[in-house]
Amino acid sequence: MKISFPYMGTSHIVISYLLEQLGHEVIYPPVPTKKTLSLGVQYSPEFACLPFKILMGTYLEAVEKGADTILTSGGCGPCRAGYYGELHKRILHDMGYNVDMIVLEPPLVSPLDFFRQSHKLIKKRGWINLARVFRIAWRKLQALDDLESTLHKLRPLALSKKQITQVYEDGLELIRQANSVKEVDEARDEALTNLQQVPADHSFTPLRVGLIGEIYVVLEPFANHDIEKILGDMGVYVHRSIFLMNWTKNNALTHGEEGEKDIRTAAIPYLNQLIGGHGQNSVGEVVRYAEKGFDGVIQLAPFTCIPEIVAKSIMPAVSRDKGIPVLTLFLDEQTGKAGITTRLEAFLDLMKEKRRIKQEVS
Amino acid sequence: MRVGIPRTLSYFTLYPLVQPFFEGLGVDVVVSPESNKDILDEGIKETVNDACVPIKLLHGHVAALKDKVDILFMPRLVSLDGKNTLCPKFLGLPDMVRYSIKGLPEIIENRLDLKKGKLELYRFLFRIGRRFTDNKLLILRAIWRARYNFMHYRKLLLQGFTPIEAFSLLQKGHNAEVQPQKGQIKLAVLGYPYTLYDNYISVGLLEILKSYGVNVVTPEMVPKQELQRMSKKFNKNLFWYYSNCVVWACKYYLTDKSVDGIIHVTAFGCGPDSMTNKLIELETKADRKIPFLTVTIDEHTGEAGVETRVEAFVDLIKRKKGIL
Numbered sequence: 230m231k232i233s234f235p236y237m238g239t240s241h242i243v244i245s246y247l248l249e250q251l252g253h254e255v256i257y258p259p260v261p262t263k264k265t266l267s268l269g270v271q272y273s274p275e276f277a278c279l280p281f282k283i284l285m286g287t288y289l290e291a292v293e294k295g296a297d298t299i300l301t302s303g304g305c306g307p308c309r310a311g312y313y314g315e316l317h318k319r320i321l322h323d324m325g326y327n328v329d330m331i332v333l334e335p336p337l338v339s340p341l342d343f344f345r346q347s348h349k350l351i352k353k354r355g356w357i358n359l360a361r362v363f364r365i366a367w368r369k370l371q372a373l374d375d376l377e378s379t380l381h382k383l384r385p386l387a388l389s390k391k392q393i394t395q396v397y398e399d400g401l402e403l404i405r406q407a408n409s410v411k412e413v414d415e416a417r418d419e420a421l422t423n424l425q426q427v428p429a430d431h432s433f434t435p436l437r438v439g440l441i442g443e444i445y446v447v448l449e450p451f452a453n454h455d456i457e458k459i460l461g462d463m464g465v466y467v468h469r470s471i472f473l474m475n476w477t478k479n480n481a482l483t484h485g486e487e488g489e490k491d492i493r494t495a496a497i498p499y500l501n502q503l504i505g506g507h508g509q510n511s512v513g514e515v516v517r518y519a520e521k522g523f524d525g526v527i528q529l530a531p532f533t534c535i536p537e538i539v540a541k542s543i544m545p546a547v548s549r550d551k552g553i554p555v556l557t558l559f560l561d562e563q564t565g566k567a568g569i570t571t572r573l574e575a576f577l578d579l580m581k582e583k584r585r586i587k588q589e590v591s
Numbered sequence: 592m593r594v595g596i597p598r599t600l601s602y603f604t605l606y607p608l609v610q611p612f613f614e615g616l617g618v619d620v621v622v623s624p625e626s627n628k629d630i631l632d633e634g635i636k637e638t639v640n641d642a643c644v645p646i647k648l649l650h651g652h653v654a655a656l657k658d659k660v661d662i663l664f665m666p667r668l669v670s671l672d673g674k675n676t677l678c679p680k681f682l683g684l685p686d687m688v689r690y691s692i693k694g695l696p697e698i699i700e701n702r703l704d705l706k707k708g709k710l711e712l713y714r715f716l717f718r719i720g721r722r723f724t725d726n727k728l729l730i731l732r733a734i735w736r737a738r739y740n741f742m743h744y745r746k747l748l749l750q751g752f753t754p755i756e757a758f759s760l761l762q763k764g765h766n767a768e769v770q771p772q773k774g775q776i777k778l779a780v781l782g783y784p785y786t787l788y789d790n791y792i793s794v795g796l797l798e799i800l801k802s803y804g805v806n807v808v809t810p811e812m813v814p815k816q817e818l819q820r821m822s823k824k825f826n827k828n829l830f831w832y833y834s835n836c837v838v839w840a841c842k843y844y845l846t847d848k849s850v851d852g853i854i855h856v857t858a859f860g861c862g863p864d865s866m867t868n869k870l871i872e873l874e875t876k877a878d879r880k881i882p883f884l885t886v887t888i889d890e891h892t893g894e895a896g897v898e899t900r901v902e903a904f905v906d907l908i909k910r911k912k913g914i915l
């Protein structure tokens with residue numbers, strides 16, 4: 230079985246580790262590029278959401294490289310993503326590629342689910358090995374999340390953005406190479422220390438922005454033109470609402486299932502209905518970010534994303550009531566980095582102005 | 592007391608139920624005018640610009656109604672068949688509209704979720720009834736009347752009448768004779784009721800087809816049990832009710848081999864349709880290889896454009912059948 234899988238943020242580090250430990254030959258999909266996207270666009274329905282197109286392109290590239298099985302995630306609740314795997318498979322088959330698709334819930338939401346769905350994946354190395362491998366994978370996920378959230382805090386302050394990017398990437402590599410729980414922990418500590426040692430400017434308080442929206446475009450830098458980096462480089466602290474493991478402590482906006490509920494509660498006055506995807510969360514998260522004194526919120530969504538469109542049409546009311554600016558960016562294959570940067574710059578000015586007025590008042 | 596019903600979205604599914612119901616309660620029913628350019632333009636102004644055409648149109652209908660009525664009927668439709676949910680935009684509809692249009696009257700936004708059981712439909716009506724009167728008997732009587740009318744309506748659809756035809760037959764009150772359609776070819780025209788039967792939005796597609804001598808069948812004309820049977824033929828079904836009806840109806844007409852071609856009418860900016868369209872295209876290709884045409888309806892669809900494409904499509908089929 231030659232197995233491949235799509236990129237989503239840093240999850241590939243963990244997924245490839247798992248697959249290799251289970252004794253599979255992993256075909257690394259190329260990191261998505263413009264070429265991937267245009268390939269995906271060519272073979273996807275015109276109005277499919279952006280994630281569908283990027284994944285389509287990724288699969289085609291992986292199949293070209295010899296993959297015969299693709300491991301993918303089922304998607305976010307009752308929405309199109311839940312049907313991605315099925316349709317991707319049918320399109321690939323229609324094109325004459327005979328690939329198998331294994332669909333897991335993202336992003337390794339629960340190891341149990343993974344376990345259940347992965348019969349096909351597991352036969353090679355037997356079950357004893359499994360517990361160990363899963364523990365390590367789990368630890369790696371946590372470590373990756375820690376690393377990222379620390380990066381978010383430190384990037385705006387770093388004197389050399391280039392240096393901090395390099396240190397971060399070295400950190401990812403350390404975690405990738407670790408091969409036991411102890412090694413993962415060591416790698417994590419080393420990476421975090423290294424990040425902290427990058428010279429920083431502590432003379433100012435960066436603007437604080439919450440990043441919300443549809444999970445794939447929030448997590449995958451290729452889909453969002455590396456928005457976290459753009460913002461960080463502009464000296465903004467980005468707090469991401471979604472992490473690989475949504476409940477790692479200190480990272481997510483709130484913790485665990487309780488946190489999910491809390492976000493929903495916050496949304497209820499505006500949207501008292503689960504609408505699939507991250508729609509209701511997006512509304513609730515704006516409320517909570519406002520309460521925590523953030524300077525603004527950026528909502529990311531693929532063009533034609535149904536739940537986020539519903540959320541967006543409610544946003545103006547939330548934003549007005551809670552006094553927090555919200556910028557919605559709909560992303561599609563035509564979105565360019567330059568356009569995003571311009572809109573971000575304007576948004577920063579708005580937030581700065583608001584902060585100035587607030588300080589004058591108090 | 593006047594209740595306003597927008598002439599779009601669930602109108603084509605629920606009007607024959609709620610119209611007699613409200614009248615039974617002694618409430619006047621005001622329906623927005625048939626879709627037209629002004630309504631769409633107004634809707635485009637009020638809606639987030641990333642929304643699909645039908646949602647924009649709905650906003651236009653609401654704007655056209657809001658000053659003429661005391662209360663708006665815009666329920667939160669969650670499930671109409673007890674299994675599938677509707678598109679997220681239906682789920683969030685009252686909220687979307689409330690925060691987009693200013694100066695709205697009160698909204699009847701009760702939740703209708705038939706996953707809670709078959710009787711939920713009547714409980715839903717009962718809850719709405721209680722907003723207007725304390726007379727429970729009156730409400731029950733209104734429900735009974737509504738139910739009767741609704742069943743009659745569904746029967747007419749199964750006989751091959753379109754919702755619009757069925758509405759007018761019901762109004763006239765006499766039993767319709769089933770007139771066999773006399774066209775030379777038969778096409779399945781698949782799409783959501785609010786795009787197919789809205790003459791403005793579909794740029795008169797159904798009429799055009801009839802004028803070419805085409806017998807038209809639509810998802811509404813497939814019995815519910817048959818749709819259910821078709822659903823089992825898929826590995827995995829989509830999540831949304833109206834989309835699934837389209838997919839299953841497609842499978843139904845492919846299986847019973849009675850149609851000469853399939854037209855899928857899809858709305859610009861519709862999320863579910865990107866999946867639905869590809870899926871039925873692949874189904875058609877794999878199954879019977881009959882001609883397949885996609886007609887996308889957007890804000891500027893000109894009648895001429897659609898007409899030429901449909902005409903070419905019909906000609907192709909006629910030639911294939913040796914009629915032309």
Ligand code: SF4
Binds near residue numbers: 279535862
């Ligand atoms: S949430 Fe948005 S992006 Fe995700 S599947 Fe649904 S429509 Fe597509």
Ligand code: SF4
Binds near residue numbers: 535643646678861864
């Ligand atoms: S199903 Fe499509 S057309 Fe209908 S409301 Fe949803 S997105 Fe709009």
